[in-house]
Amino acid sequence: MSIKAVVFDIGNVLIEWQPERFYDSVIGEERRRAMFAAVDLHAMNDKVDLGHHFTDTIYAAAEEYPDWHSEIRMWHDRWIEMASPVIDHSVRLMGALQAKGIPVFSLTNFGIQSYDFAATHYPFLRAFDRDFISGHMAVIKPAAQIYEMLEEASGMGGADLIFTDDRADNIAAADARGWRTHLFEGPQGWADRLVDEGLLDRAEAA
Structure with missing residues (x-):
């Protein structure tokens, strides 16, 4: 799949x-x-x-x-x-995926007003194809419900999705739903994973 x-x-x-x-x-x-x-x-x-x-x-x-x-x-x-600085390589990866027509979603524990404020400093926060922001959803990771809500809203689930997060408990919750996952320990490791999955080539992931 x-x-x-x-x-x-x-x-x-x-x-x-x-x-x-x-x-x-x-x-x-x-x-x-x-x-x-x-x-x-x-x-x-x-x-x-x-x-x-x-x-x-x-x-x-x-x-x-x-x-x-x-x-x-x-x-x-x-x-x-x-909430700084920006991890520039990760932002480039997000843009590279979207340039290839691959949808990019957020799934984040973030407040309503704080997200809106952050977006005035970091415009890429308005560039996701779908936003899944905990403050609007009234549930935070790693509760199963927030993953279920993303699946229901997007019509995707399991191996349709690959998810990166820096917290092992959040990754474990996605693993339990059959998502592909990557524990984020730095942008290069994430870039390598996207290449391994065939989503980007080396130049696009740089």
């Missing part, structure tokens, strides 16, 4: 997403470790990815933890600095 669409995660596949690295650069590693121990910032972000309002959710958390008020608000106010 031939691949009918290529599915990209976004964070750490197309755009680097390293909040800890950002905070280390701004407040220092020791203080960052203390903050992350005191405040479950990733759980806060999961709420955003589930469709809760970006600003309201983060500012509410800042009010709940006054000792970390200004630092938590940075998650919102300086968010684009955390």
Whole structure:
């Protein structure tokens, strides 16, 4: 069975997403470790990815933890600095696939307002053939439902799809549905996989 669409995660596949690295650069590693121990910032972000309002959710958390008020608000106010830089080779691969008429979908844990904001900085986020953004779907990876929703909306499933993501749990959930998968550990490995699958040649994958 031939691949009918290529599915990209976004964070750490197309755009680097390293909040800890950002905070280390701004407040220092020791203080960052203390903050992350005191405040479950990733759980806060999961709420955003589930469709809760970006600003309201983060500012509410800042009010709940006054000792970390200004630092938590940075998650919102300086968010684009955390969601950077672009992984240029991955973006080129996305464009190369589409240039050959191969549909490219997103499947991403991303908030509604934060995605719209990111797209003002990264126009390629508006270039997917189909968008599957968790904030709009009210479910996040690796829940089976988000994969089911993509299948139902696209009319594709199993080996029709090849999916790359940087998280092993998200890959395992796709494996369980029979998707072809690639654990993203860097753009060159992904490029090599696309060549191996016959989707791109070496020049197109450069």
